[in-house]
Amino acid sequence: MSERRKPYPFDFIEPKWQKIWDEKRSFHAPNPGESNFDAAKPKFYVLDMFPYPSGAGLHVGHPEGYTATDIVARYKRFRGFNVLHPMGWDAFGLPAEQYAIKTGQHPALTTRDNVAKFKSQLKRIGFSYDWRREVNTTDPRYYKWTQWIFLKIYNSWFNPETGKAEPVTTYQGEDPDRVRLAYVAEVPVNWCPQLGTVLANEEVVDGKSEVGGFPVERKPMRQWMLRITAYAERLIKDLDGLEWSESLKLLQRNWIGRSEGAEIDFKVAQVSNLPIEKQGKLETCPTIRVFSTRPDTLYGATYMVLAPEHSLVDLIVTEEQWPEVRAYRERTSRKSDLERTELSKDKTGVFTGAYAINPVTNQKIPIWVADYVLLGYGTGAIMGVPGHDERDLEFARKFNLPIIPVVQGPYLTPEQSIGYVGDGTAINSPIIDGLPTPEAKRKIVEWLSQNGVGQPNINYKLRDWLFSRQRYWGEPFPVVWQDGQHRALDETELPVVPPSLEDYKPTGTAEPPLAKAKEWVRYSNKATRETNVMPQWAGSCWYYLRFCDPHNENRFVGETAEQYWMAGTNDENAASARPTAGRRIAKGKKAPNGTAETSPSGIRHSASPKSGGVDLYVGGVEHAVLHLLYARFWHKVLFDLGYLSTPEPFQRLINQGVILGEDNQKMSKSRGNIVNPDDVIAEYGADAFRCYEMFMGPLEQMKPWSMRGVEGVSRFLARVWRLMMRENQEGKWELSPAVQDAELTRSQQKVLHATIKKVTDDIETLSFNTAISQMMIFVNAFTNAEVVPLTAMRTFLVLLNPLAPHITSELWQLIGGPGEITEQKWPSYDEDLLAEEEVEIVLQVNGKVKGHVTMSTKATENELETAAMEHPKIKETLGGKPVRKIVVVPKKLVNIVAG
């Protein structure tokens, strides 16, 4: 492609200003205690989800969120905030390791190169990061503290009395290893043979690994777990106070999956034909506990089902049923999760030969084994109520088990109520007959409690977090093994640095690659090191805390730094940073939880004290249940232990929408529709790139890329340039003579103040697309003006600066400052200048527009009414029909209802 003439010299301007910002450290946010720290300034913490620095470099999706946060960061600085806007690298993970396996190049080297590439790309876009705060999760100075936090988790337990994590030394029981928040357990895990590692539930999608899409099998293995389930309740409850989209909160709520119900104990009926060696054991284990959200249907429980892996199966199966049950168990264990899901429609199962006693009917009911009951949820056993559960009904019909209706649905006969799963009235249930479902539940649970055969209970879908991986490129555990016991290392022994390996390949067995480094593994004569490593998510669980104080060598984050940056918004301080003018009545638009309000100046703040934390966090929705849940969990543990001042890390969270290719399809190599930011910047400049990303549409919406669109925005910036600059005879740019110290005309004043208002409001609500539209209107209004008043240009440049920082910095300098644009104050608008003296009033008859009339804004309702009735067009339309009603909306319209 031949070199296109640049519409304005962005190729000169942009590197120039990026260099100046770098050298002057223009965007460094001082911490409390630093010499240039200003305690009078309120803080604002605006955070991006830091990237995994892949070899492919940035794609256009990354800078979408990054641009949004950068605009807010620059805007808040104008507004007088001390703005924390950092960037770093989430660099542990599979791709660097897979590359190491292929090439033998150490992942640290790959990571270093990729980070350098990402960083230079980000700098080319002109983001105002405080690069002095850069962190890298693979840096020993960073993961030392990741390991340190692990030690805190390991050395804590969740005290159900206080509902908080406490040091494990406060635990009164015998074996603290049973209650630690980090523990080792032999559990069925997701094993991925191709990746040679286990994966968390969250990393398995449709029975395949999220990374690579390889099949995953269930396999019992001894692994490190984190007791996130202890926090299930708080992780749900604390969502209420957060300014997140309701749909995102719902995603987390569903993932945690809270269900209220009851646990009910069923006695196993004594059976005579049990083998002798099992009869004794049965005495000691006489009950099967189930969980049900519908204890009110207990009378309809006509059978029970145990999960195939349930430990009681061994004890209760009769001798004659044993071969069949064993065969069934083997069949299911061979099934992958995928198969188990795919075949879900077709129920399978076998009878154990044993019976249980229904505690309310005292009837003997058969006990089955079936894989539609999962070991991991509830107790791994259920009562089968075919009358009012779809799955149980299907199962009962297939195996001819009795079906009894015990809930009568509205407008249904008892017979018709079979298969009805909603609330209704209890029937065929002597203790609760006639009661509506909620009361029936309450009463039956009360009865169960009194009789010692059940109690209310809450269950969660959330499982404990499988925290170990059989890989190389991750944080080693600060743990050693001795005599089959795990033991945490002392804090003074951190960081635990992984050994360098010749061969990074997973062993294909449960033994991690680190085990190959025999020297390293040998900790002492008696003890060996843990060879598993932590999962990729570990580093990202707390990076936002490290940003507050990234170079602290004595603490994961300094106390004063943490308290300053993670504090709740101090409204008094925020008020002092607000402009003095620009009063307007708040709309309170888009308040997600009903408590947030819009202040007179348009700054959103909460009526009740905020829980604090990061003030604005922007990132992809793909982290809705992984990173965001894990980080909240770690944060709460550290909060409980007294290390943090807020219970939640991220107060306001926005998910940017996915950017599609020009063909409206997801960008992918195979489709060949990937847009490379470098190419766009080379052709149109970083400012055009930034503005286009924001002009495309609402931030949270999915939207397709368009090169034509970039061109349009680039034209807009060129018009801004030519508003103040013109080309002379030699083809050099020089200041336009139209730019003068001059008074604004009335209409210029109006559009200027309308633009201040609109841009200010829109940045507050992250509606950058309409902010740009308004600035286009402004530029259109001044294009071809014979006199371009300097003051208007100064104001406008500040408004545009957060979006297009380079061109505005250059123009600011060219029109003679004063100072640098970044040192300016955000402009305020004057409502009086916005007010029109005259407005066009819409005249309607029966809701249809029939004419217009221009009236003073001071016109009374009577005057408006009279003007409407005298309008010839209205008279004509009415044609003498009787007027029944006249609706007058001041400054807007008159609607005459007639006929």
Added chain:
RNA sequence: GCCGAUGUGGCGAAAUGGCAGACGCAACGGACUUAAAAUCCGUUGGGCUUAAAAGGCCCGUGCCGGUUCGAGUCCGGCCAUCGGCACCA
């Protein structure tokens, strides 16, 4: 199956219950130019009326209904697309 989000011109989109389509793209016409690009100015939802223009009339925000003087916006019911969950008892 359950839950959620979204449906507006040729395209991206905008619109505190008050003139639907701001702003931009594309298209078309004009100015400038030897010419083109760039730039600037203008037109641009659909249909009918008209020789033409001006003007006028009708229809139009996925579909059906409701509330209202007035609905893209609020309410009820559907449909479609996208996303999440998916035997969770």
